[in-house]
Amino acid sequence: MFETKKYNGTISEQYQLVTKQLSALLTGETNVIANLANASALLSQFLPNINWVGFYLLEEGELVLGPFQGLPACVRIPIGKGVCGTAIAKETTIRVDDVHEFPGHIACDAASRSEIVIPLRSGDKIIGLLDIDSPITSRFTAEDQSHLEIFVKELEKHI
Template sequence: MFTKEAYKGTLEEQYNTLSKQLDALLTGETDLIANLANASALLSQFLDDVNWVGFYLLKEEGLVLGPFQGLPACVKIPIGKGVCGTAVAKNETMLVDDVHQFPGHIACDAASRSEIVIPIRKDEAIVGILDIDSPLLARFTEEEQGYLEDFVAVLEKHLI
């Protein structure tokens, strides 16, 4: 079910399959960490040309590292700092074509060149973010942003 061959067709069809698989994977499970771990593994297996896929959770002191796939990462990120903290401060998705041009970028992995960060909400409040890094410049498109936001919407409906 979760093989690369399962994702055939247009980009829209591929992402629709991905979101359906996430929904099936999370249905019946209420543990946040288990669900985020499976979501990061599913995305990491699906996406090409990425070097980090994971989550940060909003705690009192800022963003704290959650489940991820990739090299070891920064454990805490202050709100308003780096791409992740800025996404929370602005309450919006951040699509960055070149992280080295982003003011205050926090370099957890020197190989990362582009990044997308999507806020995760529960009852309208941000509870965390999905962070995806790529070693390629401009890896993520606005079209993919929409599909990844849909993926996050599926994840959000499983948050307790």
């Protein structure tokens, strides 16, 4: 069902390459939506065993669906609700091994089993988040988290 992506080297080397690709892709572009769309497309083709990757943007006190790759998703998420809303409320990355064990999980796709959510900032202000889901329990490791946070830091330079 899931194909192996075409990146070589260690996990660290692969993430370094995809982050360099992001930088090259976004250099010179100032449109936030275009940059988020390309970032989600890049991660979608890079990460194996995921079923959704995209962004939610903070708008008038709630998260609103932004550019993504995957099945249709929840359009609005209240702050403090589900994994995404909790990550915004706590202003930190949240990595969940089994979303069915996360209190208040919002199931946009019943196939999702694990999730990682990383806040997205402009300066010191949180403006949204990166959300990645997988149909595999415990898909995201501490190493994934570390490298995805670096990816988001690179993305923040272009928004």
